[in-house]
Amino acid sequence: MSAVVQSISSAAPDAERELTDGFNLIIDALKLNGLDTIYGVPGIPITDFGRMAQAAGIRVLSFRHEQNAGYAASIAGFLTKKPGICLTVSAPGFLNGLTALAHATTNCFPMILISGSSEREIVDLQQGDYEEMDQLAVAKPLCKAAFRVLHAQDIGIGLARAIRAAVSGRPGGVYLDLPAKLFGQVMDAEEGRKSLVKVIDAAPAQLPSPESVQRALDVLKGAKRPLIILGKGAAYAQADDAIRQLVERSGIPFLPMSMAKGLLPDLHPQCAGAARSTVLKDSDVVMLIGARLNWLLSHGKGKSWGDQPKKFIQIDIEPKEMDSNVEIVAPVVGDIGSCVSALLAGMGGAWPVPPADWTTAVAKKRDENVAKMAPRLMNNNVPMDYHGALGVLRTIIKERPDAILINEGANTLDLARGVIDMHQPRKRLDVGTWGVMGIGMGYAIAAAVETGKPVLAVEGDSAFGFSGMEVETICRYNLPVCVVIFNNNGIYRGTDVNTGGDDPATTVFVKDARYDRMMEAFGGVGVNAVSPDELKRAVNAAMDSGKPTLINAVIDPTAGSESGRIGNLNPQSALKKK
Ligand code: OXT
Ligand code: ADP
Ligand code: MG
Numbered sequence: 001m002s003a004v005v006q007s008i009s010s011a012a013p014d015a016e017r018e019l020t021d022g023f024n025l026i027i028d029a030l031k032l033n034g035l036d037t038i039y040g041v042p043g044i045p046i047t048d049f050g051r052m053a054q055a056a057g058i059r060v061l062s063f064r065h066e067q068n069a070g071y072a073a074s075i076a077g078f079l080t081k082k083p084g085i086c087l088t089v090s091a092p093g094f095l096n097g098l099t100a101l102a103h104a105t106t107n108c109f110p111m112i113l114i115s116g117s118s119e120r121e122i123v124d125l126q127q128g129d130y131e132e133m134d135q136l137a138v139a140k141p142l143c144k145a146a147f148r149v150l151h152a153q154d155i156g157i158g159l160a161r162a163i164r165a166a167v168s169g170r171p172g173g174v175y176l177d178l179p180a181k182l183f184g185q186v187m188d189a190e191e192g193r194k195s196l197v198k199v200i201d202a203a204p205a206q207l208p209s210p211e212s213v214q215r216a217l218d219v220l221k222g223a224k225r226p227l228i229i230l231g232k233g234a235a236y237a238q239a240d241d242a243i244r245q246l247v248e249r250s251g252i253p254f255l256p257m258s259m260a261k262g263l264l265p266d267l268h269p270q271c272a273g274a275a276r277s278t279v280l281k282d283s284d285v286v287m288l289i290g291a292r293l294n295w296l297l298s299h300g301k302g303k304s305w306g307d308q309p310k311k312f313i314q315i316d317i318e319p320k321e322m323d324s325n326v327e328i329v330a331p332v333v334g335d336i337g338s339c340v341s342a343l344l345a346g347m348g349g350a351w352p353v354p355p356a357d358w359t360t361a362v363a364k365k366r367d368e369n370v371a372k373m374a375p376r377l378m379n380n381n382v383p384m385d386y387h388g389a390l391g392v393l394r395t396i397i398k399e400r401p402d403a404i405l406i407n408e409g410a411n412t413l414d415l416a417r418g419v420i421d422m423h424q425p426r427k428r429l430d431v432g433t434w435g436v437m438g439i440g441m442g443y444a445i446a447a448a449v450e451t452g453k454p455v456l457a458v459e460g461d462s463a464f465g466f467s468g469m470e471v472e473t474i475c476r477y478n479l480p481v482c483v484v485i486f487n488n489n490g491i492y493r494g495t496d497v498n499t500g501g502d503d504p505a506t507t508v509f510v511k512d513a514r515y516d517r518m519m520e521a522f523g524g525v526g527v528n529a530v531s532p533d534e535l536k537r538a539v540n541a542a543m544d545s546g547k548p549t550l551i552n553a554v555i556d557p558t559a560g561s562e563s564g565r566i567g568n569l570n571p572q573s574a575l576k577k578k
Pocket of ligand 1: 258274275278370408411413417432434437462486488490492493560564
């Protein structure tokens with residue numbers, strides 16, 4: 001109970017009135033709504049708020065940079081379906097957190113960025129307050145909703161709106177602006193209690209229309225070469241059993257997007273992850289479940305989709321997503337749990353299996369690709385190449401299927417996605433829709449905190465650098481996080497040369513850096529691993545002990561390729577081409 005008791009003899013000479021203030025009301029409102037963890041960085045005007053929240057039993061995790069705290073909050077939202085809370089100071093702290101808020105919105109993760117701010121009247125007249133900025137206006141275009149609370153009695157309703165906006169419909173980021181004076185505003189405690197709102201049914205089920213379900217089933221029934229694509233929206237929905245039933249009863253091959261890997265195991269007989277090009281090209285009906293036809297799916301058209309005419313069925317909670325690139329012949333609008341259940345009900349007892357020539361062709365291609373890759377994963381080369389190192393990590397994840405894998409980089413990301421099979425839902429967390437570097441340590445911290453499971457973060461050396469200082473945070477909270485840095489001396493490769501002078505090339509780093517020593521500096525375990533065998537031993541030891549560990553995995557600097565698997569997106573100089 002956080003309300004303060006005070007005597008205010010001047011206002012109520014005959015009685016003692018119980019009072020509360022902005023600080024306590026925000027804490028009470030968060031707790032009332034089950035929001036028990038805050039990721040942030042303290043400072044003016046929220047330092048005392050952090051202290052008081054911690055004293056009131058909220059877990060307040062203090063980071064070294066707001067962007068990492070924000071990424072932590074965003075992935076907490078994805079994992080829990082409750083908005084992840086990020087708390088920052090004004091102007092620069094707010095801006096540091098804003099990248100993560102925009103990332104949450106883009107990836108459809110529920111998150112609330114709460115920032116202290118300057119007083120509205122000073123901001124509006126540009127009177128030059130400490131860190132003065134019109135944060136609300138800056139945040140608006142980058143999030144789903146933005147609210148400012150000016151009066152203590154509006155804190156309850158303000159937070160309720162923020163929660164509902166973050167989790168209902170398509171989830172996303174919400175900004176909540178709290179001017180400094182609000183924290184100290186005093187009001188009657190009983191009135192304050194009454195002003196709080198416990199949000200009822202924050203993300204109501206959204207049932208699809210029966211016609212849309214029937215239309216989808218009709219299209220699916222007519223398919224000769226059907227495909228189901230599972231996206232991270234399907235993972236977020238936590239409708240795992242229903243989705244599995246739909247896939248298995250339909251007998252249709254499925255392709256998981258990166259963060260949907262493991263929703264059904266990658267080793268499932270219907271998984272077409274290792275036959276990606278084939279299924280995209282040759283399918284005739286594609287059912288998208290919680291996946292957008294954005295750049296990661298070549299917008300549903302062009303070379304990678306082949307010459308076969310396609311029909312798309314799309315299940316999504318956002319009606320505006322339909323027809324965003326190509327015609328959706330069967331839009332099914334609703335929450336994935338309700339939509340998939342309705343489809344299952346409509347399928348009835350007997351559902352025709354897809355033609356055997358299709359499922360056999362998919363399985364054959366998949367098995368060929370898997371067989372082609374297998375020997376590369378067994379190599380014990382020194383220096384390590386990506387496949388030798390990843391082969392070891394693939395086995396470790398197979399043996400520890402409940403561990404959470406965080407992954408970022410270019411080659412380190414793209415090759416790990418293919419090599420490391422996932423076995424359970426929501427265990428692979430990565431760069432997402434924007435391909436953003438810097439999610440690593442924030443995600444690792446939130447994954448450990450929210451799930452209590454061991455975390456393995458597989459990081460390119462460049463990718464790690466974006467959030468590397470948070471290894472101190474990992475040590476401070478003694479989290480079971482094992483970071484493996486694929487150290488190839490640079491971005492993509494460590495061998496680039498500057499043709500115009502003595503400075504290093506733009507993509508190379510200090511040669512043979514020892515990132516493991518960063519972890520040792522804060523009391524964690526550091527290991528330098530030069531062979532797959534050494535890597536295996538070190539990761540297993542870290543996962544067994546649960547001690548914060550950083551393994552510097554020395555990778556051949558010539559092994560990677562420019563931009564990993566998306567080198568085609570690099571513009572070419574017109575002059576060079578001539
Ligand atoms: O079917 P085919 O034959 O085609 O084969 C496919 C699958 O069927 C097969 N496969 C398998 N085979 C066998 N067995 C198994 N189990 C198996 N599974 C699959 O493998 C192939 C490939 O499969 P995949 O990957 O599914 O398919 P594909 O075609 O690659 O998919 C296309 C995509 C687009 C869906 C996929 O590639 C994808 O999801 N890509 C995401 C890429 C991405 O987001 N990249 C990150 C951004 S890159 C760049 O921007 C970087 N920056 C700039 C920067 C960024 N990003 N952010 C910020 C804030 N600032 C700057 C930087 C700085 S990367 C980067 C750092 C890089 O350096 P690091 O040191 O960190 O990393 P290194 O490169 O390691 O040095
Ligand atoms: P991926 O990158 O894995 O392809 P995207 O982020 O592109 O996935 O797509 C996720 C989609 O899932 C978004 O269009 C979003 O609206 C949708 N979505 C998120 N949660 C739900 C839900 N509970 N029910 C239905 N659709 C959802
Ligand atoms: Mg690298």
